[in-house]
Amino acid sequence: MRKLLFSAACLSALQISAPVAAEEESYPKLSGELAIEVQDDWTFSSDDEEAELNDLYPTLTLATKLAFNEAFSLNLEATLEPVEDATDDRAFEDLGGFINILTANYDNEHFSVYVGKFTPNFGLAWDATPGLYSDDINGDLELAEMLGFGGEIPFTLAGEHAVSGSIFFADTTFLSDSAGKSRGPLDEDDGGPANTESLSSFALALNGAFEALPGFDYHLGFSALEEGDDGDEAQLGYVAAVQYSHEISDGVTLTPLVEYAYLDNAGGVDGDSARYLTGALGLEFGKWAAAATYQRRDTESGGADTDDYVAAFTLGYSFDFGLGLSAGYRFSEEDNVDNRGLGVMAEYVIEF
Secondary structure, three states: OOOOOOOOOOOOOEOOOOEOOOOOOOOOEEEEEEEEEEEEEEEEEEOOHHHOOEEEEEEEEEEEEEEOOOOEEEEEEEEEEEOOOOOOOEEOOOEEEEEEEEEEEEEOOOOEEEEEEEOOOOOOHHHHOOOOOOOOOHHHHOOOOEEEEEEEEEEEOOEEEEEEEEEEEEOOOHHHOOEEOOOOOOOHHHOOOOOOOOOOEEEEEEEEEEOOOOOEEEEEEEEEEOOOOOOOOOEEEEEEEEEEOEEEEOOEEEEEEEEEEEEEOHHHOOOOEEEEEEEEEEEEEOOEEEEEEEEEEEEEEOOEEEEEEEEEEEEEEEOOOOOEEEEEEEEEEEOOEEEEEEEEEEEEEEEO
16 A cells, blocks of 8 residues: 655745735645556466466555644545455456545644554555565565554754654454455454554654755664464564665656565564565656566574565556556566566546
8 A cells, every 4th residue: 555645835926016925725625636556467377377367456545635724634545456365367356445544643844643543654665666566575564554643753964854653553443344345354363463452562763865865765664563362472573775766867767775674573473584675676767667676575484484586577658648557577486486477557646
């Protein structure tokens, strides 16, 4: 799930005879966007013949912000997508709609706070990696659909930075289910890190950029997820990421991204661990965009080591009227099974 940002602008005019005051915003004010994606993934070669299939599916993401004044707002993000993995050829099946973000926010120039259902700030690559297969492995790090509260404090130190923190637990309310195809509500008995129905898990992060390095961004994060009913230790997560957007010539921008994450007591199991590495290179030239990505996950569980990876290449084009088309090639090894696949996607965003 993508992080969607919203901003408001104030208009001003100046007459020679006398100044005119800036036009005031009218509240309450509703704004947002609807992102529509239709993707077709074809796994044409696999060591597991049952995995050779074609999957055609949509992903619709509605993000809205209802601002009551300059500081206070209600924010919602809802998604419609397949809520089960494909086990055979399918088209527009197993679709479920659910709410992944629902918060009340208070924001000013000195700090921001929020309460509700949200995604804690931990990890950059699952959201920022370009291409069709951007979060196939690093998506494990997304702490999605947590209940609790958090906040952020920005500061200036040779650039713009922000420290953030949140306290939470996994959503086990009716909002953890989906409409249409039910994915089943999460229950505390299901176990898993942060599934405690108590505010016993937390995440801390530092994000920023430096004036001396325009286009450079960094992310440092730490998370502690209390063990669920099936665990015996809290899962501790550490992540560091950087990306650098550099215009190498007029209209041509190159953006490399690197992220490394380590999970201690992965899954809440004492002694298990998981290491994640993401490397990506995005290139934008005019209306064209290309990306090469590599994601790797090395896990140690019960004395056994498992190494998985996904490598992909994507080429896309954006039309003036807002439609984007992309095509990609993916090759991977997951659970000791080699796969090869092709994908195409059409996307369109409606802002309001």
